[in-house]
Amino acid sequence: MTQVSTAFEVYKFMSEKNILIAFTGYFDHLVTTSLLKNIKNKLSVIQSATGIDKKVYNILVESIENISKYASSRNPHQNIAMLLLCKSDNHFTVITGNHILNNDIPALKEKLDKVASLSSAELKKMYREQMLSKRTHENSAGLGIIDIAIKSGNQIKYDFKQLTDQTSFYLFQTEINIQK
């Protein structure tokens, strides 16, 4: 009966932590689209006058797209990633996790630290510069992170957990305050 009790532990954990959505698997465009449809329905139930459901949705989409941009392989079927959406009394939390090559960490870390250090006005300036810059893969990924930082009031956090000599698990978290 190990499986049933494990499942119950998962259920208890998710309930206690107020996890609305937990998904691990391959994130390709089709999976993302069906997940987002489901999430949109869930969020529409808690629809509020402040439009927080829209803000959470925006940040979720951008966070999921961030997964594929920084995945350790360009082939989505070689990457198992994770998405969590949690809600407490005061905020929503969006967390993504995905495998990343250790070699890619320094450049990403530099970008994340830079974004996290900026004020709202500086973020908007950076957003504008990137928007007018040449379209490259790297730039557009940066734009997503800047967008998340602007929309969340720069409440982003990240961590890297080393898995092997070559890869780590990259966790990216955004908090969205619930205004009352």
Added chain:
Amino acid sequence: MDSLIIEATEDSPKITFDTVSNRFMISGESRPENAGKFYTPVINWIVKYEEVLYSRKQDTNDDSVLVFIFKLDYFNSTSAKYIMDVLLIIKKFVDQGYNINIEWHYDKRDDDMLDAGNEFSDTVDLKFDFIEY
């Protein structure tokens, strides 16, 4: 030149560029799997439409108002770059003296969409009419 109509999908917006009513609308949700593939024909169409505008003005002195309407529920940051490209072409039309209005529609609960419109308007230096729904 024929109107350009592209139906919306789950991840791409509806395009209604109506050359009869002179209303050019992009509406819905924009996070296509391949934004370049979706927006390139749209942008090429607008660029080509400039020839129509030019000859219409020369031949018939027709200077009707063109209304560009953005009515988006959501767009991702990759789409934002293409929306910027569309606006830069519109800016060129305005600079050439064509009569153009730009409407930015937003859900009244969605401050981020209003902010995004203001940001675009400032960046390309074009006046938008903001319309809540």
